[in-house]
Amino acid sequence: MNPKVRLALYVILAGGLAICVLGFTGSLRAVDPIPKPPATNEVVSTVVALTTNTAGVLVTNTSVVTNVTEAVEDLTVRQRSPRVGRLMAYGITGFFMLLGLAVLAGHDISKYFASRVDDFIFNDNLEGVKDPEYEEAERVWSTGQHLDAIQLMRDYLKKHPREQYVALRIAEIYEADLRNYLAAALEYEEVLKKRLPTERWGWAAIHLANLYSGKLNRTEEATALLRRIVDEYGQTAAAKKARDRLGIPEPTEALPAAMPAPAPAAPEPPPPEAPSNLPPGFRPK
DSSP states (O other), rough: OOOOHHHHHHHHHHHHHHHHHHHHHHHEEEEOOOOOOOOHHHHHOOOOOOOOSOHHHHHHHHHHHHHHHHHHHHHHHHHOOHHHHHHHHHHHHHHHHHHHHHHHHHHHHHHHHHHIIIIIIIOTTTHHHHHHHHHHHHHHTTTTHHHHHHHHHHHHHHOOOOOOOHHHHHIIIIIIIIIIHHHHHHHHHHHHTOOHHHHHHHHHHHHHHHHHHHHTHHHHHHHHHHHHHHSSTTTTTTHHHHHHTTTTTOOOOOOOOOOOOOOOOOOOOOOOOOOSSSSOOOOOO
C-alpha cells in the first residue's frame, strides 16, 4: 500500500474514532427533558369534580383516575428518547472505526516485526545491520583491544537481544584473536539456544561442530551435533555439509516405476489377391 494512502487512512480512522468517542460521551452525559402529561391533570380534575355527588360514584371515579394515570405514566416511560438513537449511532460507527484502525495497525506491526526478525538480526552472510554503537565496538577491536571490544559488544547485546550476530562475532573474536576455543564454544552454545532461522541456526551449529572436532577434541559431541543438524534441519545447506562430514549419502527421491514395454504389434495379414481368369498354377505377370 502507498505510504501516503496508509497515512491518510490512519488520519481518517483516528479522527473518526475521536469524533465518535466525544459524541458518545456527550450524549451519555446529556439529560432529556421530562415531558409533562397535561392530559392527566385535566382528566383527574374533571373526574374529581364529579366525585362530589355520591359515595358510589366516588369509588367508581377514583378507579377511573387510577387507570388513566397508569396509562399516561406507561406511555411516558415507553416514549423513546432521542438520546438513545444518538448513542447507538456513535457507538456503532466508533466500533467500525476502531476495527479498521486495529486491522491497519496490526498489519503494519506484524510486517515490521517480521522484517526485523529476518532482516535486521542477520543478513545473508550472518552479519547484522550495524549501527554507530556497534561500530564503536568494532573500532576498538581493530585497535587490538579485544577484551574491551567484547565487553562493548556484550553491552550492546543486552540492549538489543535479538541481534544475535553480535554473539557470533564475540565467539569469532574468542576463537580467531584470543585463541580461547572453550569460550568460543560456550558462545556458540548460547546462540544455538535462541530461536533463529533454520539456515542461520544450521551454520552456527557447523561452526560449533568444527570447534568440537578440532581444537577441543570432543569428537562425540561434534558427531552428535552433526546428527542433530541432519535430523532436525535436513533440508538446509548446513545439513548437506553435515552429511558429508558423517559420510551419509544424500537422500534420493524415489524414481517412478518403469513403464512396461508395449507388446509387439501383430503382423498385418497380406491383402487378398484379385480374382484371375488364368488356369490354376498360373499367376498374372
